[in-house]
Amino acid sequence: MKEGIGARARFFYRYRRFIKTLKIYLMIAGPGIIVMVADNDAGGITTYTATGSIFGYDLIWFLVLLGPIAYIVQEMTVRLGAVTKRGHAEAIFDAFGTFWGWFSLSDLLLVNWLTLITEFIGMTAALSIFGIPPVFTVIIVLLLLIVMILQGRYWTWEKIVLLFCVLNLIYIPAAFLVNPSWSSVLGQGLIPHLPAGGFTGQLFFFLMANIGTTIAPWMVFFQQSSVVDKGMKEKDIPWGKFDTMIGAVFTVIVAIFCIVVTGTVLYGTNIQSAAQAAQGLMHINQYAGVFLAIGLFDAGLLGAVCISLASSWAFGEVWGWAHSLNNRIKEAPWFYLLYILILVSAGIVVLIPGAPLVLITLFVQVIAVTLLPAALVFLILLLNNEEIMGKYKNTKVQNILSTVIVVFIITLSTIYCLSVVFPQLFR
Amino acid sequence: MVPHSTKSPFHKKFMTAITNQVRVVREINEKYATPRIKMTRWVSIALLGIRIYLIVLVLILAYKFVTLVI
Numbered sequence: 001m002k003e004g005i006g007a008r009a010r011f012f013y014r015y016r017r018f019i020k021t022l023k024i025y026l027m028i029a030g031p032g033i034i035v036m037v038a039d040n041d042a043g044g045i046t047t048y049t050a051t052g053s054i055f056g057y058d059l060i061w062f063l064v065l066l067g068p069i070a071y072i073v074q075e076m077t078v079r080l081g082a083v084t085k086r087g088h089a090e091a092i093f094d095a096f097g098t099f100w101g102w103f104s105l106s107d108l109l110l111v112n113w114l115t116l117i118t119e120f121i122g123m124t125a126a127l128s129i130f131g132i133p134p135v136f137t138v139i140i141v142l143l144l145l146i147v148m149i150l151q152g153r154y155w156t157w158e159k160i161v162l163l164f165c166v167l168n169l170i171y172i173p174a175a176f177l178v179n180p181s182w183s184s185v186l187g188q189g190l191i192p193h194l195p196a197g198g199f200t201g202q203l204f205f206f207l208m209a210n211i212g213t214t215i216a217p218w219m220v221f222f223q224q225s226s227v228v229d230k231g232m233k234e235k236d237i238p239w240g241k242f243d244t245m246i247g248a249v250f251t252v253i254v255a256i257f258c259i260v261v262t263g264t265v266l267y268g269t270n271i272q273s274a275a276q277a278a279q280g281l282m283h284i285n286q287y288a289g290v291f292l293a294i295g296l297f298d299a300g301l302l303g304a305v306c307i308s309l310a311s312s313w314a315f316g317e318v319w320g321w322a323h324s325l326n327n328r329i330k331e332a333p334w335f336y337l338l339y340i341l342i343l344v345s346a347g348i349v350v351l352i353p354g355a356p357l358v359l360i361t362l363f364v365q366v367i368a369v370t371l372l373p374a375a376l377v378f379l380i381l382l383l384n385n386e387e388i389m390g391k392y393k394n395t396k397v398q399n400i401l402s403t404v405i406v407v408f409i410i411t412l413s414t415i416y417c418l419s420v421v422f423p424q425l426f427r
Numbered sequence: 428m429v430p431h432s433t434k435s436p437f438h439k440k441f442m443t444a445i446t447n448q449v450r451v452v453r454e455i456n457e458k459y460a461t462p463r464i465k466m467t468r469w470v471s472i473a474l475l476g477i478r479i480y481l482i483v484l485v486l487i488l489a490y491k492f493v494t495l496v497i
Contacts, residue, residue, distance in 0.1 A: 097462035098455065103478065318455060356496050363492045370484050374477060385464055410477075417487045 024239065030158045031226035032240060034306065035074060035219050036247025037165040040254050041303025042122020043115065044213035045274045045296050046361050048255050051206050052262030053271035058196075060189030060256055060263075062207065066214040067252035071245055072401050073215050073376065074223055076383050078240035079392045081227030088224040089314035092378055095388065104378065105314060111368050112218050112311045116304060116346035118361040123300035124350055125275030125357070129282070129293045138347040145305055145343055149336065154229050154325040161305060165250075167298045171257040174291035178284070180264040189256070201419035205366065208416050211409060212365035214251065217375040218310040225313035229324050237392065261292060273358040304343065312339040370413045373406045380406070 040048075051059055077088065084091055089108070093101035123141055124134035148160055195203065223244075232240055262277050265284050271277045274296045282289035309325075312335050316323025322332035329336050350357070380402050383394040394402070466474070 093455070093459040095462060095464045096466070098459050100474070101459060319451060320455075359492065359495060363488065367485055367488055370488060371481055374481055377474065377477060381464065388463070410481075413481070413484050417484045420487055420491045 031223050032243030033165055033247040034161050035223040036251040037168050038302040038306040040251050040299055041119055042300035043118040043361050043365050045299045047209045047213045047365055048258040049262045049274040049277040052259035053266040053269055055195045056263040056267045057185050057189035060259055061192045063252055063255045067248045069405055070214050071248040074244045075241050076379055077220050077224040078227055079237055080382055081224040082232045082234055082237050083389055083392050085228055087228055087313050087317040088221045090317035093318055095382055107371055108217055108221055108314055109311055111371055112307050114364045116307050117349045118364050119300040119304040120347050120350040121357040121361055122296050126293045126297035129278055134351055142343055142347055157325050164298055164302050168254055170291045170295040171254050174288045175257040175260040177288040178261055178264045180260050185260055204416040204419055208369050208412055209362055209365040212369035216368045217372055218307050220375050221314050222306050222310035308339050308342045311342050373410050376406050
């Protein structure tokens with residue numbers, strides 16, 4: 001009898017502790033999950049679908065590797081933001097001076113704007129499947145994104161975005177709908193190997209594009225600013241790390257299921273975009289096609305909101321404007337105006353008739369990853385400064401891992417550029 | 428006779444906005460004139476080298492993009 005009461009008490013205690021822990025996590029959760037899920041943006045989904053249709057399941061193992069890489073990079077921004085209470089742009093200006101500061105800010109604005117165009121490309125393509133003209137899509141999206149931030153609270157904005165993050169999981173049921181051979185996915189996909197044809201320029205291009213979709217310069221700036229805007233402190237760092245880890249797992253799972261969809265049904269069909277994949281899927285399994293289109297729109301929307309915010313936050317930090325989502329329009333007019341201007345200008349580009357939209361999408365991913373090491377070097381230098389980071393500075397292992405990532409990306413970028421200049425090198 | 432400017436109010440407002448922004452940039456440059464992290468000359472050169480190298484790579488990619496589009 002006594003034992004029964006003891007067991008029940010223990011269960012109740014554990015249950016209460018679990019609920020308490022969950023509540024604490026839900027308070028802190030946000031920046032890590034949002035940045036990682038938004039990382040599977042329209043460009044990302046386009047890259048994954050194209051990867052699946054060209055290489056089947058052959059590159060799934062590479063995406064699994066990219067999960068820890070994304071975590072290692074993004075975890076540094078959590079610590080930096082929580083300790084310095086400054087966004088990344090301001091941290092660079094403060095630590096390295098104006099020359100490097102302006103350099104980084106211009107890099108960021110350019111790459112972000114280009115990436116934002118790819119988000120609009122994805123969203124217009126997704127809704128065109130349902131017969132909605134691109135002009136309407138751009139207008140709807142602009143209104144939606146503006147309404148989302150104008151309510152004047154970071155918390156509300158974050159929870160709305162988290163709802164869109166959940167929708168990103170739509171690729172999981174889509175994969176089950178196309179009935180893949182799971183033994184092939186596990187056997188062929190998870191064991192590292194080169195696809196048939198070996199090293200080719202195309203393989204390097206897709207490896208680069210996949211890295212570009214998993215880690216990008218805007219993510220570093222976004223997460224750090226987001227951590228600051230949320231008001232995270234040093235004591236919240238472990239939860240911030242956990243949040244980022246959950247996000248990294250989430251992003252890899254979505255990417256894998258996306259590849260499984262096109263790798264199963266559209267392998268060898270030379271699909272070039274997610275929208276084309278969705279249209280192709282409609283003929284085979286209508287629901288899977290619709291899911292892919294909805295997922296593409298959602299991915300573009302998430303990417304657009306995060307990327308335009310990353311730019312506005314960075315600019316606001318350096319320019320000294322009020323730059324928090326907790327500010328109302330009257331309190332931070334420049335911050336909101338810039339956010340809207342960035343979105344509108346990117347939206348207009350998509351409406352230019354005859355623009356090579358799919359090619360732009362894939363190239364922007366590759367350009368983003370090529371410029372990534374520059375941002376990472378500053379991040380590593382900042383994380384190694386004891387005066388700034390105190391006990392939260394990088395450990396030796398973290399330094400080795402992050403340096404390996406930088407060297408790996410520079411090497412891969414160099415090899416791809418060599419294959420561009422000397423096409424006969426890699427056949 | 429009241430002398431009046433030939434410039435439109437919009438032009439005046441625009442010029443004031445530009446002048447203000449130039450002033451803000453100067454203030455930012457002054458505020459962050461002294462970097463908190465002191466880098467040796469070689470580290471600065473290495474950083475600049477990486478930057479230039481990456482920009483060259485991006486230019487090659489842009490060339491590839493143009494050749495594919497045309």
